[in-house]
């Protein structure tokens with residue numbers, strides 16, 4: 001059978017209105033982009049990739065680099081170290097606004113330029129070359145292929161980036177950034193000029209959606225904690241002064257870039273990317289926003305969309321002469337496991353044995369494991385022996 005998913009993406013593409021808006025031209029070389037390109041790509045955390053349109057056309061990553069460099073800085077320095085330098089508050093302002101928090105002198109968040117420039121400076125490296133090489137290497141791993149810099153776009157932005165240089169000098173002047181501001185901004189502009197395709201972005205996003213594990217290589221590239229932090233700031237700050245509108249309508253942690261790409265990562269489900277260079281007033285791709293809205297609505301991807309009937313964790317419960325059996329199912333997290341704990345607490349177990357049957361359970365998170373341990377311990381105090389049936393070994397070892 002031919003998968004219906006590429007056909008669906010093709011349909012979304014065909015239904016797109018002709019793009020309005022204009023390509024970014026404050027970076028002169030970006031004005032040369034073909035404004036009517038359009039690509040959509042989705043990638044699952046287990047490595048399936050679906051594409052439609054110009055998915056293999058290269059463009060520069062621009063601000064979509066920011067969450068990944070933020071992740072690298074945290075991996076290098078620890079979250080506390082990074083938070084001491086860059087806050088995580090949505091600024092509600094444009095990406096290129098020149099501002100710092102009054103008291104702390106920190107940029108408001110790592111998704112606006114001021115925060116991203118400082119974040120770049122925090123990546124480990126003996127000098128700027130090594131720092132940049134580490135970023136490029138990480139991006140290549142995330143994309144699953146060797147990436148390189150678009151030297152024309154780099155030179156073009158570097159020769160006109162007075163605003164970013166002003167931010168670099170300001171960060172240095174207030175003492176929140178240690179490194180040389182001109183070198184850091186140069187590195188940041190190079191980071192923005194790394195070339196990617198829509199497919200690369202979807203795969204990179206799928207790594208975030210998969211909790212830091214690369215969808216194709218299976219390699220863990222980011223820890224769960226770092227991934228969570230990157231996704232969180234994407235949610236609150238990734239779309240700058242349109243973040244509230246985006247979160248409420250689309251509901252997918254995302255990051256846009258002035259080259260016309262938007263990448264989104266829905267935790268546990270899917271990585272998405274759209275490319276269409278014409279931009280709105282916020283610097284987001286006009287058709288990118290439109291397509292994300294449609295994909296989210298069609299595929300039920302809004303992260304706040306609560307499933308009407310989550311699968312019950314307790315599938316069946318019965319007792320015979322000698323034992324009370326609880327059959328559990330699905331992915332056990334706090335809310336589901338609580339229903340099991342409640343059932344056992346309220347049952348007044350009269351048999352000598354209790355069986356907790358996990359045969360149909362797919363996964364058990366840490367808190368659920370602790371809750372089940374506590375059930376076993378408390379029943380033992382009451383003189384009830386608990387037998388755990390876990391043929392697939394889903395219960396995490398302590």
Ligand SMILES: NC(=O)CC[C@H](N)C(=O)O
Nearest residue numbers: 062063095192257258283
């Ligand atoms: N929003 C963006 O993509 C901005 C990135 C661009 N390199 C800049 O610093 O202005």
